[in-house]
Amino acid sequence: MKIRMSSPDLTDADRQAVLDVVKTPNLSMGPKIEAFERAFCEFTGAKYAIGVSSGTAGLHLCVRAAGIDVGDIVVTSPFSFVSSTSVLLFEKALPVSVDVDPVTGNIDPDLLNQAVEDLSFGGERTRRWLPRRLPPVNQGSLKSVKAILPVDVFGQPADYDAIQTIASQYDLVVIEDSCEALGGEYKGRPAGTLGDYGVFAFYPNKQVTTGEGGMIVTDDDQAADFMRALRNQGRAPGDTWLQHTHLGYNYRLDEMSAALGLSQMDRLKDLLQKRERVADWYAHHLSRIEEVTPPQLVQNTTRVSWFVYVIRVAQTIDRDRLAQVLKEKEIPVRPYFSPIHLQPYMQKMFGFELGDFPVTEDLGNRSLALPFSGKMCEEEVVIVCQRISEALVAAQKFAS
Numbered sequence: 001m002k003i004r005m006s007s008p009d010l011t012d013a014d015r016q017a018v019l020d021v022v023k024t025p026n027l028s029m030g031p032k033i034e035a036f037e038r039a040f041c042e043f044t045g046a047k048y049a050i051g052v053s054s055g056t057a058g059l060h061l062c063v064r065a066a067g068i069d070v071g072d073i074v075v076t077s078p079f080s081f082v083s084s085t086s087v088l089l090f091e092k093a094l095p096v097s098v099d100v101d102p103v104t105g106n107i108d109p110d111l112l113n114q115a116v117e118d119l120s121f122g123g124e125r126t127r128r129w130l131p132r133r134l135p136p137v138n139q140g141s142l143k144s145v146k147a148i149l150p151v152d153v154f155g156q157p158a159d160y161d162a163i164q165t166i167a168s169q170y171d172l173v174v175i176e177d178s179c180e181a182l183g184g185e186y187k188g189r190p191a192g193t194l195g196d197y198g199v200f201a202f203y204p205n206k207q208v209t210t211g212e213g214g215m216i217v218t219d220d221d222q223a224a225d226f227m228r229a230l231r232n233q234g235r236a237p238g239d240t241w242l243q244h245t246h247l248g249y250n251y252r253l254d255e256m257s258a259a260l261g262l263s264q265m266d267r268l269k270d271l272l273q274k275r276e277r278v279a280d281w282y283a284h285h286l287s288r289i290e291e292v293t294p295p296q297l298v299q300n301t302t303r304v305s306w307f308v309y310v311i312r313v314a315q316t317i318d319r320d321r322l323a324q325v326l327k328e329k330e331i332p333v334r335p336y337f338s339p340i341h342l343q344p345y346m347q348k349m350f351g352f353e354l355g356d357f358p359v360t361e362d363l364g365n366r367s368l369a370l371p372f373s374g375k376m377c378e379e380e381v382v383i384v385c386q387r388i389s390e391a392l393v394a395a396q397k398f399a400s
């Protein structure tokens with residue numbers, strides 16, 4: 001039995017939906033994307049949904065719509081997939097990272113509050129939060145805090161009541177990176193709708209996949225029009241194919257992808273439930289393994305959307321050795337996340353060093369994503385857990 005890190009949950013109906021599109025002349029910007037967008041408005045309750053070519057593209061368009069520009073400061077989290085920070089750098093804004101909550105891995109609201117207060121106060125108080133080194137483009141052009149970009153890590157929403165209190169006090173835009181959280185809920189409110197903009201992603205390991213793709217949701221009329229134009233090479237309503245009111249991109253989602261996504265959205269409830277069932281099996285079978293902590297949910301998370309299943313190993317365990325031994329036993333696992341500030345390009349740009357964000361680094365050192373998809377059966381989960389038990393013996397840090 002080959003156990004895979006992840007696998008898309010596709011039915012014949014999903015495949016047929018793609019084939020049906022290929023038989024028509026409408027391969028881009030046709031009825032499927034419109035229907036896929038409507039499905040997102042219905043599911044999230046957002047006024048607008050804009051399909052795009054990836055989660056990264058979606059986040060980038062939100063950055064543009066929020067008017068984030070050279071030197072604007074955006075407070076965000078270093079414990080994320082890299083694009084939540086990269087999209088700020090695309091616009092030469094300055095990402096200021098604050099450390100995360102050790103339980104959820106989501107941005108720490110107290111640190112966020114301190115950072116925004118100090119950065120807004122200016123002068124000496126900003127020092128603590130700014131990176132060691134600023135890229136030449138930001139030297140002399142630093143502005144004030146413009147936005148917060150929280151990430152709903154592993155499908156669990158960040159603490160948006162706290163985030164919104166800070167945002168309204170300082171008049172900041174909130175861009176919710178909900179790429180991992182489709183179907184998640186914070187105090188009964190759907191992930192993606194907890195900020196001014198929310199973004200979902202549809203890579204094949206996601207809850208819903210389109211191969212590649214993403215979806216922005218927002219209630220902001222003007223921003224929605226602007227983002228629609230930007231994804232389509234900057235063509236505003238009324239522009240012809242060769243007229244470009246704005247500087248834009250080709251961030252369109254094609255009709256085949258949209259058809260697949262739409263077909264998956266019809267099964268969303270089932271897709272989420274299947275993932276939840278696998279997560280429950282993991283929680284049950286891992287409960288006997290002392291050195292491993294399963295994902296922890298907080299009270300505000302009225303529903304987690306299981307995107308990945310990330311365990312945390314005890315301090316006594318060499319996580320990388322554990323991963324290696326599991327690999328030898330044909331169990332694919334992955335350290336997840338690898339902190340953004342320690343990525344080579346970030347170290348080079350900003351001079352980050354080990355120790356700059358201790359909670360993020362500790363999570364980065366002790367987290368391990370296990371094989372996970374809604375298609376797994378309990379037997380596979382049992383095998384993974386058994387192999388973990390066996391591998392832990394070889395992964396003790398102080399073994400003689």
Ligand SMILES: Cc1ncc(COP(=O)(O)O)c(C=O)c1O
Nearest residue numbers: 054055056081083179180201202
């Ligand atoms: C938290 C987070 N943000 C952004 C993205 C980017 O999405 P994409 O790979 O579709 O560009 C991902 C994708 O894995 C993600 O997990």
